[in-house]
Amino acid sequence: MPSLFEKLWQAHIVREKPNEPTLLYIDLHLIHEVTSPQAFEGLRQAGRSVRRPDLTFGTADHNVPTTDRSLPIADAIAAQQIDTLRKNCQEHRIQLFDINSPEQGIVHVIGPELGLTQPGMTIVCGDSHTSTHGAFGALAFGIGTSEVEHVLATQCLLQNKPRTMKVQTSNTLPSGVSAKDLALGIIGKIGTDGATGYVIEYAGEAVRNLTMEGRMTLCNMSIEAGARAGMIAPDETTLAYLKGRRFAPQGESWDAAVNYWQTLHSDEDARFDKVVQLDATQLEPFVTWGTSPGMVAPVTSHVPDPADAKTLADQQAAERALEYMALKPRTNIQDIHIDRAFIGSCTNARLEDLRAAARVVKGYHINSSVTALVVPGSYEVKRAAEQEGLDRVFSDAGFEWREPGCSMCLGMNPDILQPGERCASTSNRNFEGRQGRGGRTHLVSPMMAAAAAIKGHFTDIREWEFR
Amino acid sequence: MKIMQKFTTHTGLVAPLDRANVDTDQIIPKQFLKTIKRTGLREGLFFDWRKQKDGSPDPSFFLNQARYHDATILLTRDNFGCGSSREHAPWALLDQGFRCIIASSFADIFYNNCFQNGILPVVLQADEVKTLMQEVLKTPDYRLTVDLAQQIVTAPDGTHYRFTIDPFRKDCLYRGLDSIGLTLQHESVIADYEARRMAEAPWLFTDLHA
Numbered sequence: 001m002p003s004l005f006e007k008l009w010q011a012h013i014v015r016e017k018p019n020e021p022t023l024l025y026i027d028l029h030l031i032h033e034v035t036s037p038q039a040f041e042g043l044r045q046a047g048r049s050v051r052r053p054d055l056t057f058g059t060a061d062h063n064v065p066t067t068d069r070s071l072p073i074a075d076a077i078a079a080q081q082i083d084t085l086r087k088n089c090q091e092h093r094i095q096l097f098d099i100n101s102p103e104q105g106i107v108h109v110i111g112p113e114l115g116l117t118q119p120g121m122t123i124v125c126g127d128s129h130t131s132t133h134g135a136f137g138a139l140a141f142g143i144g145t146s147e148v149e150h151v152l153a154t155q156c157l158l159q160n161k162p163r164t165m166k167v168q169t170s171n172t173l174p175s176g177v178s179a180k181d182l183a184l185g186i187i188g189k190i191g192t193d194g195a196t197g198y199v200i201e202y203a204g205e206a207v208r209n210l211t212m213e214g215r216m217t218l219c220n221m222s223i224e225a226g227a228r229a230g231m232i233a234p235d236e237t238t239l240a241y242l243k244g245r246r247f248a249p250q251g252e253s254w255d256a257a258v259n260y261w262q263t264l265h266s267d268e269d270a271r272f273d274k275v276v277q278l279d280a281t282q283l284e285p286f287v288t289w290g291t292s293p294g295m296v297a298p299v300t301s302h303v304p305d306p307a308d309a310k311t312l313a314d315q316q317a318a319e320r321a322l323e324y325m326a327l328k329p330r331t332n333i334q335d336i337h338i339d340r341a342f343i344g345s346c347t348n349a350r351l352e353d354l355r356a357a358a359r360v361v362k363g364y365h366i367n368s369s370v371t372a373l374v375v376p377g378s379y380e381v382k383r384a385a386e387q388e389g390l391d392r393v394f395s396d397a398g399f400e401w402r403e404p405g406c407s408m409c410l411g412m413n414p415d416i417l418q419p420g421e422r423c424a425s426t427s428n429r430n431f432e433g434r435q436g437r438g439g440r441t442h443l444v445s446p447m448m449a450a451a452a453a454i455k456g457h458f459t460d461i462r463e464w465e466f467r
Numbered sequence: 468m469k470i471m472q473k474f475t476t477h478t479g480l481v482a483p484l485d486r487a488n489v490d491t492d493q494i495i496p497k498q499f500l501k502t503i504k505r506t507g508l509r510e511g512l513f514f515d516w517r518k519q520k521d522g523s524p525d526p527s528f529f530l531n532q533a534r535y536h537d538a539t540i541l542l543t544r545d546n547f548g549c550g551s552s553r554e555h556a557p558w559a560l561l562d563q564g565f566r567c568i569i570a571s572s573f574a575d576i577f578y579n580n581c582f583q584n585g586i587l588p589v590v591l592q593a594d595e596v597k598t599l600m601q602e603v604l605k606t607p608d609y610r611l612t613v614d615l616a617q618q619i620v621t622a623p624d625g626t627h628y629r630f631t632i633d634p635f636r637k638d639c640l641y642r643g644l645d646s647i648g649l650t651l652q653h654e655s656v657i658a659d660y661e662a663r664r665m666a667e668a669p670w671l672f673t674d675l676h677a
């Protein structure tokens with residue numbers, strides 16, 4: 001009867017009282033430099049300590065430079081923020097994967113690759129894309145800094161129970177259509193607030209057939225539909241990914257964990273507050289045309305005409321978005337030319353993403369009007385990619401190969417768009433100014449970004465000539 | 468116990484932000500997130516909309532208009548505060564003087580973050596927001612009274628707009644309770660949970676730092 005979400009919720013109830021939020025236990029707390037300093041400051045002011053430093057991990061990812069890390073950080077304020085994280089972790093005996101440590105990377109990339117992220121856990125982080133970890137059958141969500149402080153002090157969070165939504169997919173994704181396109185397709189269908197107040201469970205054949213990397217991409221984007229969290233029940237794919245990872249259970253502990261993890265799925269008769277059906281064969285590679293992830297169109301289609309919008313509010317939003325994006329209604333998506341390409345972020349900077357992009361790039365060179373950046377999600381990803389020679393494929397094609405971090409996804413470090421520049425980006429948000437003031441972001445999959453960098457404009461990856 | 472800023476009844480000047488889906492990147496752009504403080508974020512509030520490219524104030528943006536300088540209530544549309552979880556967004560709004568935000572809906576994390584900072588987010592029906600928006604735009608010095616205990620927003624013409632709110636959050640905000648202090652009162656319950664869970668799922672408690 002219970003859904004996967006219900007099982008996870010029940011297992012983490014510390015205290016429950018009518019008319020009060022539930023006190024939930026948090027199994028894993030990830031922290032980073034941008035949203036934690038004020039939380040530690042709050043602890044200090046109140047004379048409180050960190051309850052479970054052993055269940056807390058830190059890394060610096062948001063503002064770190066992606067250029068030579070042996071040099072001092074040029075931005076003194078960013079350097080101070082990283083130093084503050086360092087001091088806080090030292091003082092409270094929290095393990096930190098510092099900017100030059102071999103484990104450093106985007107927090108949502110390193111959690112899974114180190115085996116910290118496991119099925120059945122509750123995982124929080126002061127970052128909205130914490131939903132990524134739901135790919136393992138964990139209840140994982142982003143929190144604000146006050147809640148970071150709450151978790152540091154108590155290892156618990158007060159939570160009102162969210163509603164549940166099931167996204168039931170049928171069939172498998174066509175060739176050239178990736179997990180990113182599935183995510184964009186869902187957001188385009190339900191809207192950027194379509195899942196507000198809900199936890200989404202992704203299910204069905206198209207989801208089962210995704211690799212762990214693809215599942216992470218899908219769950220990562222849950223927040224762009226407004227969802228509290230996104231999750232996928234663990235299966236053989238999950239176990240195969242986890243086994244042997246550094247912080248994953250070992251030996252008998254692994255067997256015991258697997259026994260438990262195998263119970264973590266929605267029962268046949270589980271009820272959901274909302275069910276959305278999606279036929280994967282109907283999906284195409286997508287490109288966003290506007291300033292919200294829900295403003296999305298198939299690559300074979302065109303920029304919509306605001307006059308066709310269903311409501312006045314939608315019409316005004318579309319008009320405003322097109323003005324910002326400097327696009328005319330009914331422009332073919334494939335006629336949109338780009339200046340920059342960014343392959344990176346917690347959405348699409350894992351080894352599989354880089355492999356997919358490299359396969360497109362191989363034997364080509366980027367268009368002369370384009371500059372392009374590849375930012376691996378972690379040092380682990382970077383090392384593995386270099387072992388396979390992917391760095392050479394990208395460099396030979398004219399891409400810059402950088403050090404890991406959040407980089408141009410949010411532009412807190414020097415990697416930003418200049419005003420008016422147009423970017424094909426594998427990140428998660430195309431908000432106004434997100435990648436740099438006046439910058440214009442089009443969200444796409446890694447293959448689509450790579451192809452756009454080569455052509456100089458968006459192109460249908462399903463027709464690509466691989467070399 | 469640490470006491471947070473209370474919210475009981477508030478009467479204030481209303482500023483209109485007539486736009487849906489305002490994301491937290493707009494409320495406070497990235498360059499202001501490098502601070503290690505909660506205060507002083509006013510300068511960054513709606514920076515890209517507030518300032519022109521040359522750095523001068525954009526006179527068409529509502530916060531640059533003298534009539535809204537002292538606003539303490541922000542009126543806006545659907546899905547306010549979507550996107551990033553950055554609590555710098557409510558910090559910046561508070562620093563500007565906003566104590567209450569009225570919208571037809573809010574994004575989840577932002578909504579939570581408001582309560583942690585003594586800001587009351589009020590959800591009204593879309594048609595009610597529309598009516599209020601028209602009134603604010605045409606009426607100089609338009610003020611609303613927000614009564615948390617009664618859960619009522621009162622317009623100058625006496626119209627009442629009722630809103631719902633979670634009783635626990637209401638109580639915490641009304642009394643200025645610190646939720647960490649409240650949770651710490653249940654320390655023994657937390658310890659009991661940990662002991663029970665440790666027996667059920669010991670791998671969750673392996674000392675990973677060892």
